[in-house]
Amino acid sequence: MARDSVVLSGGLGYQVPAGRRDGRISLEDDALNSLPPPTSTAADLVANFTAKNLTAEDMVVLSGAHTIGVSHCSSFVDRLYNFPNTTDGIDPSLSKAYAFLLKSICPPNSNQTFPTTTTFMDILTPTSFDNRYYVGLTNNLGLFQSDAALLTNAALKATVNSFVRSEATFRLKFARAMIKMGQIDVLSGTQGEIRRNCRVINPLNATDSSSSSSSSSSWFAQVAAS
DSSP states (O other), X not given: OHHHHHXXXXXXXXXXXXXXXXXXXXXXXXXXXXXXXXTOOHHHHHHHHHTTTOOHHHHHHHHGGGGSOEEEGGGTTHHHHOXXXXXXXXXXXXXXXXXXXXXXXXXXTHHHHOTTOEEESOSSSTTSOSSXXXXXXXXXXXXXXXXXXXXXXXXXXXXXXXXXXOHHHHHHHHHHHHHHHTTTTOOOTTSSBOOSBTXXXXXXXXXXXXXXXXXXXXXXXXXXXX
């Protein structure tokens, strides 16, 4: 699904490694707790991805997934009204014009009054998988603090700039990083199961063997989207 979404949005296609065993339990909290929050600093982001055996460059590359998709106001509204040590409450790393636009979408009480309101994560080309997310970052148009954080570290900023200069480089490295991310927490041995039907877990009394009629080719993809 992740790969197909990228391709349908104009990104580069890639072969998804098959043969991963599927887990029997999927919990939303497990996924949310393993993803860095939108308020993360550069150090937080690097540490989070390092813990998953992903490099700092992988982190910057995979952040490019924010080139498509939407976010709820709750993930960034504090940058608009309550940012510390500011006179106007606006995060100084956020374009003032962009901040005023976001304020028109997300009022101060939007978390309670408009909890389902969303806005695009990439204001430049919100439905196209391209390098404009990085172009936006260099113009203070990153929606999250974690986006702006990519410019606070010299090495991370250099990677951002390389993707601004070359969309082809971003597309290629994104595909490679997605394949690498698919190798996180692989189940083996008696862990998980080989699905008889890829859409549902096997019955508890089902025999789990490599000769089952259908083996799922889906794999774990933690892309930082809110």
